[in-house]
Amino acid sequence: MIDKFDADILIFIQEHIRCGVLDPFFKTITHLGDAGLFWIALTVIMLCFKQTRKAGICSAAALLGSVLINNVILKPLVARVRPYEVIDGLVLMVARASDYSFPSGHTGASFASAVAMFRHIKKPYAVLLIVLASLIAFSRLYIGIHYPTDVLGGLITGIGMGIAADIIVSKLYKKREKKEE
Numbered sequence: 001m002i003d004k005f006d007a008d009i010l011i012f013i014q015e016h017i018r019c020g021v022l023d024p025f026f027k028t029i030t031h032l033g034d035a036g037l038f039w040i041a042l043t044v045i046m047l048c049f050k051q052t053r054k055a056g057i058c059s060a061a062a063l064l065g066s067v068l069i070n071n072v073i074l075k076p077l078v079a080r081v082r083p084y085e086v087i088d089g090l091v092l093m094v095a096r097a098s099d100y101s102f103p104s105g106h107t108g109a110s111f112a113s114a115v116a117m118f119r120h121i122k123k124p125y126a127v128l129l130i131v132l133a134s135l136i137a138f139s140r141l142y143i144g145i146h147y148p149t150d151v152l153g154g155l156i157t158g159i160g161m162g163i164a165a166d167i168i169v170s171k172l173y174k175k176r177e178k179k180e181e
Helices: 002-016 022-032 034-047 050-078 105-118 123-142 148-180
Strands: none
Touching: 002 123, 002 148, 022 034, 022 123, 034 050, 034 105, 050 105, 050 148, 105 123, 105 148, 123 148
């Protein structure tokens, strides 16, 4: 039943939302999440400046947690095939992926990093990162490489890793501050 629901959503997106104007936009957006490179680069930049270092450390921890949970543990454990391999008529808009489908690693990494940094950067930038993470997540459906439940799984693990990293790093910072007193 969930597979039919997933398939129906992907076919709906393909038939009613995809269009020549949006195609290049979502292909570009989806590639921002490739191997987490955008989020890794942003994290490295944040680590370089004292005023954003805590955000960078939170993001690094969240990204590490996300890759371990999503790519090392869940993808091989669940071993879900990609939607373009089983849904008749679904057209993939990018190169085929070499790994399993569940959960979406792009979505997981995007939300892990954005959520981890959220409390530690200025709100307009924090909101912009959440919007970007949301666009990357939707792009995975738009291009036909993930099921909606893959994206939902990545969203849940990403938010969880972002919150966990923020809590752990904040506690470590407080411990360090107490030692320095």
